[in-house]
Amino acid sequence: MPQKKRGPGPSIKDPEMYEALRDDGESKAKAAAISNAAANSSREEVGRRGGKGEDYDERTKDELMQRAQELDIEGRSSMSKDELIEALRNH
Structure with missing residues (x-):
């Protein structure tokens, strides 16, 4: 059935x-x-x-790095600010 x-x-x-x-x-x-x-x-x-968070472009690299760490994004320690932004947006 x-x-x-x-x-x-x-x-x-x-x-x-x-x-x-x-x-x-x-x-x-x-x-x-x-x-x-x-x-x-x-x-x-x-x-x-929508959310109240800042736009990634407005954040410092340290802030982006901290967020990437929270999300456990691999390879974050060697990423540039632009690469971090892209990784965070694609996560």
Whole structure:
């Protein structure tokens, strides 16, 4: 007997957005958080909010190195500032 596809559950306030985020590879928790935040305000507002972190280009090399260490990026000790930025953006 084929297994029927289950929906995200009653706690998800915007199932369509949740499923789209899951299809894009987001974790269940992240997809739930984003879709519920969008349902509580508006999708447009959630998209505009974004993070509060500085742009990598505005950070010092030491700050970039610290972030690369937190993310355990291999080869970071021999990278230039531009290489660190690229590695962090691609992580």
